[in-house]
Structures are given as C-alpha cells and as structure tokens.
Amino acid sequence: MNELQSIEIWRLVASYLFLVLVLLMSHFLKLGRSKEFWVATLRMTVQLVLAGYLLDLVFRQQHVLVSLLVLFAMQGFALVTIYGRLKGKIGPRLKKMLAPALFAGTTLPLAYFMIVVIAADPWYAPRYFIPIAGMTVGNSMTGITLGTERLAQAFHSGRARIEESLMLGASPRDAAGDYLSEAFNAAVIPTVNSMLGMGIIFLPGMMTGQILAGASPLDSIKYQIVIMMGILGSVGLTVYLIIQLGFRSFFNDRAQLLEEAD
C-alpha cells in the first residue's frame, strides 16, 4: 500500500472554495446564515489544527498519565456539552448522575477494548488509545443526552401513570417500568441504525481515513467492526447507567415521586 499522500498547504486552502460556494448560495437564497457557516468553518479549522499539534505532542510522549489525562479531558468536555444541551430540561438530582454514568460507561469498555480486543502494547499507546477514546466518549455523549432527555420527558408527561402505579403498590422501578426501556431504546437506536447502513450506505469516517492513510480495506474493516462493537458497548453501558441511576433521582428514599424542579 502507498503511504498517505500529504496535502500541500495551497491545496488545503483550495478546499475552502467549498465554503465560498456555500456562502454564495446562502447569499442568493437570502438565508441570512452566512455568519454561521464561516464561524463553523473557522472553529473547525482552529480546533483541528490545535488538536493536530496536541496529538502530535501526545503521541511523542507515550506516557500513561498523558493518555489518561486526554481521556479525562474528553470526558470533561463531553460533560460540559451534555450539561449545555440538557440545560433547563433536567433537575439537579438527575444532573448529578450524568458524570458517574459517563465516566464509568466509557472508561470500563475502553479499558476492556485496549487490553483485550486491540491488545495494544503498551495498553495506553496514544495512537490507539486516543482516537478510540474519542469515538467512545463522543458516541456515549450523544447516547446519554438522548436517554436523559427522554427519561426526563417521560417523568414529566407520565406523572399520573407513575403516581397511579405507586398508589397500587408498585415499587419505583415497576412504576417507571416502560419509560426506562423506552429511554434506553431511544438512546441506542442511532448507534444501531448507523450499524445497519454501514458499508452499504456509507463508509465510516474512521475506515475512510485508514484507507486514505494506506491501510488495506480488509484491515480497516476489522478495526471498524471492533470499534463499532466498542461503541455499542460503551453507549449501551453509559445509557444503562444513567437510566438506572437517573430514575431513582425522581424518587426520594420514601419511594415518593418528587415534585418537579423548575
């Protein structure tokens, strides 16, 4: 296989022609969104350049603490994003459960993945650890946001049902029953859907990147398969944890349904 063909700076700049094209279209259609396009492009460029330099630095370190630090930073940024998306939609008790669910739900599958599946040497080898951590945390972030949102909605619109169940002697878990499985399904469906179309409707970004970088398609599908499994596991575990920890946050220790926080 050929080595990756490096993109010269002027060719990189040439790719921005597409931005110009979109800006022109936006102008003619009077969308009034041109600011959003160039801000997004600018942010994407700056963020990726910084990430590139940072990763370059990190890859040269090969230190367990550096890899872990990057993981924690990703989890931290993911949490901030989740808090932002769920702002005003969830109560403080449910919010407190997000960090432990995301942390445990991404760290455990990642550890298994690095040690057993990839068997990288060393296990924290940043070249493997960091991109895989990024995909795991990123997908779990989407999953946990969807799951938490759905759970909060269910407890809001389903109060009468939950309360009636409690009156009949249901435990909080029984009373929340279907809402928990619905929230779980809603959160993992995007991951499952992306698996369904994979290889037919689209080639995943990671696989495309590997092929571009010179890997054989057969090697890159193996990576893609194990990574999809890792993502499925981590999204599933994260969502499971937030649902299990989260539904309890709607009840107090007397199994009473708490008033909704404003």
Next chain:
Amino acid sequence: MEDVYRLREVSFNGVLTIPALNIPGGSLFLVSGPSGSGKTTFLKLLNNLIACDRGEILYRGRDILSIDPVELRRKAVMVSQSPYIFPGTVYDNILLAFNFNRKEIVSQEKIEKLLSRFGLAGFLHRQTDKLSGGEKQRLGLVRALLLESETILLDEPTAALDEKNSRNVYNYLNSWVQEDGRSVIMVSHDVSVAGNYTDGTMILDKGQIVELRQGRVARERTAVD
C-alpha cells in the same frame, strides 16, 4: 377493632392541618369539603405518596415512617379521582395491578364477577382506549378492589358516575367493610349521598377540620338504596 389510622398534630405545607384524628378499622370513613380543602392531600398522606412536615401518622398502631413505603401502599391501596388506565385490555390493567402488588392474580371468574357487579360485564378483553370516562373510573375501582388490600383509599370514586352507579359503588363498599377488618377511606364532595353509607365523616375547609363526626353509626345502611 383497632384504629386503622391515627393522626397527631399532622400538617402539610400549610395546605392541611389535622390536630388529632382516629379512624376506626373496619369502617367506611368519609372525607368531604369544598375543592381545594385538602381532601386529596389527606389521602396522599395516608398512602405515603407525600410526607407530612410535622406530626405523626400511625397505620394500625405503627408509625408509617417505620413501615416500608411500598409495603404500606400494598396494604392501603389508593385510587385517584381519574384513575390512570394503562394501555391494553381491561385484563392487562388488572394483571398489572397484581404484578405491582406482588400478588398472584385471582381467577378469571372472580374478575368477571366483580366487573359485572360494576356494570362492566363482558369487558374483560376490551381495549381500554374504547372505554368511557365512567367505565374507566369503575375499572380503576375494580382493579384496586380485586387486590383485596386491608385498606382502600378512594378519591372521589363516583365523580364520573351517575346516581345509580354511585349507589351501587357505595353499596359494594358497604359490604366490603363488613369483611374482616377491611377499611375504606373515601373522599367525596357529595356528603348528602355518600354520608348515608359511612361510619364517620370529616369535613375539611381550607385545610382545617370544620366538622368531625366520629363513632359508628347504626348499621342501617343496607336499607338505603
């Protein structure tokens, strides 16, 4: 018979204050009063759906705080004013209530008997989204009564029913309390009809007791029809 509930110095959020109240077991106790007087709050306190901020509530001599809350609700089942009816069939609803209550479901024959007692004969496999408001209310009642809990707490059980159906419900509850120590605590705004069937009445207004008629009235209620 020992009191099913005793309340001492109970208050909730400034909405309800009960200085002292004893509700004898094996009786039909009526709570009445205008809307917003704290009737539903009262029932919810007894079912431990909400907690009082002050005072104590004893269920059969035990502080309800010392009883597992889910266990308490299985002993003192409550039905809300417009009971939530689960999607599925009438039977699904009854089965679910038994599952919640961790009880073995009773025979289909027994279920059908009670359904027909409440004017729901042949409804066992009917989809609940086809039921009228009154039918839903009666299903809510049947679902709870079948559980045969020690105590049943009913919030306006006849609100969606006509007079004939209401009397039918009261008569049934009447026979229910005569069985070994079962107690019914019922909220109804309609003291003139419901009052004919009860052993004790508490009238609330703005969260305070304005009238308390305790003690067992002579059981002549079977004559009321």
